[in-house]
Amino acid sequence: MFACWVAVFPEGTTSDGRGLRRFMPSLLQPAVELDCPIVPAALRYRTLDGEPTSAPAYIDDIGMWQSLRHIVSAPGIIAELQFGEPIPPDGHRRELAAQAEKSVAGLLGVQVQSSGAGGVAS
Numbered sequence: 001m002f003a004c005w006v007a008v009f010p011e012g013t014t015s016d017g018r019g020l021r022r023f024m025p026s027l028l029q030p031a032v033e034l035d036c037p038i039v040p041a042a043l044r045y046r047t048l049d050g051e052p053t054s055a056p057a058y059i060d061d062i063g064m065w066q067s068l069r070h071i072v073s074a075p076g077i078i079a080e081l082q083f084g085e086p087i088p089p090d091g092h093r094r095e096l097a098a099q100a101e102k103s104v105a106g107l108l109g110v111q112v113q114s115s116g117a118g119g120v121a122s
Contacts, residue, residue: 006030007041010100016054017044020105022113025097032089032096040084040100042107048076082107 010023031038047053055074058067071077084103087096105112 006036010097014057014059016057016059017052018054020101020108020110020113023097023101023104025093028093028096028100032093035089037086037088038096038100039086040103040107042080042082042084042104044080044108046078046080047074048078053077 008027010027011021012024012027013021015021028038030036045053045056053074055070055077056067056079057070058064062070084100084107087099087103089096101112
């Protein structure tokens with residue numbers, strides 16, 4: 001039996017970690033085609049005091065070197081990685097993206113942001 005793991009960031013971008021952006025269903029299409037379960041994962045960063053930090057954020061106009069300087073100048077960063085229950089790849093990628101987004105939002109303790117007309121876009 002052949003097993004393969006592929007990691008994607010279904011938001012299709014990075015953020016400062018304070019919220020959750022819309023998941024892009026098209027990024028889950030390979031899991032549907034290969035019949036691979038989707039394992040939701042939530043990643044967040046905290047200071048040594050347990051406060052959220054955006055020091056590792058690689059966003060907006062921040063370049064790689066500036067981002068690395070933020071990381072190494074922080075007194076300590078703790079990366080927290082949590083996994084949700086696997087989601088079987090049954091159904092359309094839109095529904096799978098909505099399920100994964102809801103699971104990750106629950107792990108992070110944030111609300112799912114509405115994308116306007118009826119959920120996630122394809």
